[in-house]
Amino acid sequence: MRFSVLAGAALIFIAAPASAATYTAVVTTPGVVWVTDVAPVPAMGVAIHQTMKAFVPAFAIVPVGTAIAFPNDDAFYHSVYSDSPGNAFDIGLYDTGPGKSVRFDVPGIVDIHCHVHGTMHAVVVVVDGPYAQTTTPNERVRIEGISPGRHLVHTWTGGPVAATTTVDFR
Numbered sequence: 001m002r003f004s005v006l007a008g009a010a011l012i013f014i015a016a017p018a019s020a021a022t023y024t025a026v027v028t029t030p031g032v033v034w035v036t037d038v039a040p041v042p043a044m045g046v047a048i049h050q051t052m053k054a055f056v057p058a059f060a061i062v063p064v065g066t067a068i069a070f071p072n073d074d075a076f077y078h079s080v081y082s083d084s085p086g087n088a089f090d091i092g093l094y095d096t097g098p099g100k101s102v103r104f105d106v107p108g109i110v111d112i113h114c115h116v117h118g119t120m121h122a123v124v125v126v127v128d129g130p131y132a133q134t135t136t137p138n139e140r141v142r143i144e145g146i147s148p149g150r151h152l153v154h155t156w157t158g159g160p161v162a163a164t165t166t167v168d169f170r
């Protein structure tokens with residue numbers, strides 16, 4: 001289970017219906033970054049580095065329950081935090097080294113900043129479904145492999161929250 005970096009792209013994901021036992025993992029469009037055939041489980045080994053006063057990567061999609069490490073690759077201090085509801089944290093000031101990890105337990109958009117460097121910004125999208133896909137502008141998104149029935153479809157194109165609609169899949 002992996003994530004990828006696509007700055008400026010829209011994100012679409014589908015919450016897992018409780019009744020769906022299986023999914024088919026289908027890659028249909030460029031930019032698909034995360035498809036799996038099981039219920040979401042936390043990802044392992046995810047890290048967002050602080051490198052030359054920037055978050056690398058600055059965009060990540062992770063399944064709910066994933067812990068992200070924040071290693072400091074710079075020769076000076078960083079202080080990483082978020083005020084995003086449900087996933088707010090502040091790991092305080094830390095020097096070069098592995099830093100600390102933060103576990104993200106609530107689905108949603110997490111804006112991440114540094115107290116020391118106001119220009120640093122990263123976004124983590126925490127998803128509670130087995131299907132997520134980044135898109136490019138004006139791309140027609142084709143969603144396959146979803147069990148028939150009514151599902152929640154979330155789209156995010158920036159900002160603090162995702163838009164949610166109900167879609168009947170047939």
Ligand SMILES: [Cu+2]
Nearest residue numbers: 078114116117
């Ligand atoms: Cu910093």
